[in-house]
Amino acid sequence: MSTETNIRIVLAARPQGRPKPSDFRIESVGITQPGEGELLLQILYLSLDPYMRGRMNATKSYAKPVEIDGVMEGGTVAQVVRSRHAGFAEGDIVLSHSGWQGFALSDGVGLRKLDPAAAPVTTALGVLGMPGFTAYAGLLTIGQPKAGETVVVAAASGAVGSAVGQIARIKGARAVGIAGGADKCAFVRRELGFDAVVDHRADNFAEQLKAACPDGIDVYFENVGGPVWDAVFPLLNEFARVPVCGLIAQYNTIAASAADRLPTLMQQVLYRSLTIRGFIQREFVDQRPVFYRDMAGWMASGQVRYREDIVDGLENAPQAFLGLLEGRNFGKLIVRVAQ
Structure with a gap:
C-alpha cells in the first residue's frame, strides 16, 4: 500500500425519493500499486449521467446497483501513471469505467485508448462516447426516421437529446426539440439547428408542442417521461416509433400514481400501431465501429455540434449530479478531476 492518497466518493445511503448530499460520502484511502498485468489510472474526467440515479436503488434493473459504501460508478477518461501491462504504457490516455474517484487499478479489460490529437478527450464521455452512441443506435435502429418525418426529442440540449435531433436532420427528418x-x-x-424547439416550462407547453408538430409525431425519443410524455402521446401518428432511453422525471418517484393509465395506453398502442421499445445502448455494441466513423465525420463537417458543462473538483460531483437530475446542467455534464 502506497502512502499516496486516493479520494473517492461512495454511496452512503439509498435515496428515498430525491437524492440528498448526505447520500454520498467522501473518503480518503491509500493507493494500491499495480501488480503483474495491471496498471494504475489517474482519473482526469468523470462523466455524470442520469442512469446513475437508478444504480443508487436496490431494485432489480438491467444492471447491478452500487453497494452501500461502494464507489459510485461512472465513465471516466484517465491517464496511465504506472503500468505492468504489456498493452499499455505510462502516459496513455484511456476511456475507462473507474467511477467517482481519483485513481483506479485496472487489468486492462474494457479500456479503450484515446487519441488526444483526433478529438478532445472529453468527447469520449459525450458526443463520441456512450451518450452519442445511445442517440445514434436508439434513433436509427428503433426510431428509423425517414426523410420528411417529424422527430421529437426531450432534453434536447443534453448529451443524448442534442445528438438525436442533429442525426435526425442528417437523415432528412424534421427535428423538434x-x-x-x-x-x-x-x-x-x-446552435444545433433544430427546426423547432418548445419550452416544457411554458404554461401552454402542450399547445406549443402541437403547433410545432402540425403533421403529428412520427418518432419520439423518450428521455424524460412525466408531463412531457403526456403532451407528446396524443400527437403520435399511426406507426409512430418511440425509443425509450430514459425517464428522468420519474427516477425519484417513490410510489406510482393512483390512476391506472395502462389500459388507455395499450388501447392506443393497438389502435395506432405504435412501437414503444425500451433499450440499453450496449444491446447494439456491434454498431460502435460504424458509429465512431459516422460521428467523427459529422463532427468534422460541422453537421453535429456539442456543448460541455464542466465542473472542477471531484468533491463537487455530488452537488453537480443533484443539479443534473433537476436540469441545471447545460450540455454534457463532466467533472474535471485532475489536470
Whole structure:
C-alpha cells in the first residue's frame, strides 16, 4: 500500500425519493500499486449521467446497483501513471469505467485508448462516447426516421437529446426539440439547428408542442417521461416509433400514481400501431465501429455540434449530479478531476 492518497466518493445511503448530499460520502484511502498485468489510472474526467440515479436503488434493473459504501460508478477518461501491462504504457490516455474517484487499478479489460490529437478527450464521455452512441443506435435502429418525418426529442440540449435531433436532420427528418428555459431553447434552435424547439416550462407547453408538430409525431425519443410524455402521446401518428432511453422525471418517484393509465395506453398502442421499445445502448455494441466513423465525420463537417458543462473538483460531483437530475446542467455534464 502506497502512502499516496486516493479520494473517492461512495454511496452512503439509498435515496428515498430525491437524492440528498448526505447520500454520498467522501473518503480518503491509500493507493494500491499495480501488480503483474495491471496498471494504475489517474482519473482526469468523470462523466455524470442520469442512469446513475437508478444504480443508487436496490431494485432489480438491467444492471447491478452500487453497494452501500461502494464507489459510485461512472465513465471516466484517465491517464496511465504506472503500468505492468504489456498493452499499455505510462502516459496513455484511456476511456475507462473507474467511477467517482481519483485513481483506479485496472487489468486492462474494457479500456479503450484515446487519441488526444483526433478529438478532445472529453468527447469520449459525450458526443463520441456512450451518450452519442445511445442517440445514434436508439434513433436509427428503433426510431428509423425517414426523410420528411417529424422527430421529437426531450432534453434536447443534453448529451443524448442534442445528438438525436442533429442525426435526425442528417437523415432528412424534421427535428423538434423540447428543452427547459429560454437559454437552452435558443441553443437548440440556433446552435444545433433544430427546426423547432418548445419550452416544457411554458404554461401552454402542450399547445406549443402541437403547433410545432402540425403533421403529428412520427418518432419520439423518450428521455424524460412525466408531463412531457403526456403532451407528446396524443400527437403520435399511426406507426409512430418511440425509443425509450430514459425517464428522468420519474427516477425519484417513490410510489406510482393512483390512476391506472395502462389500459388507455395499450388501447392506443393497438389502435395506432405504435412501437414503444425500451433499450440499453450496449444491446447494439456491434454498431460502435460504424458509429465512431459516422460521428467523427459529422463532427468534422460541422453537421453535429456539442456543448460541455464542466465542473472542477471531484468533491463537487455530488452537488453537480443533484443539479443534473433537476436540469441545471447545460450540455454534457463532466467533472474535471485532475489536470
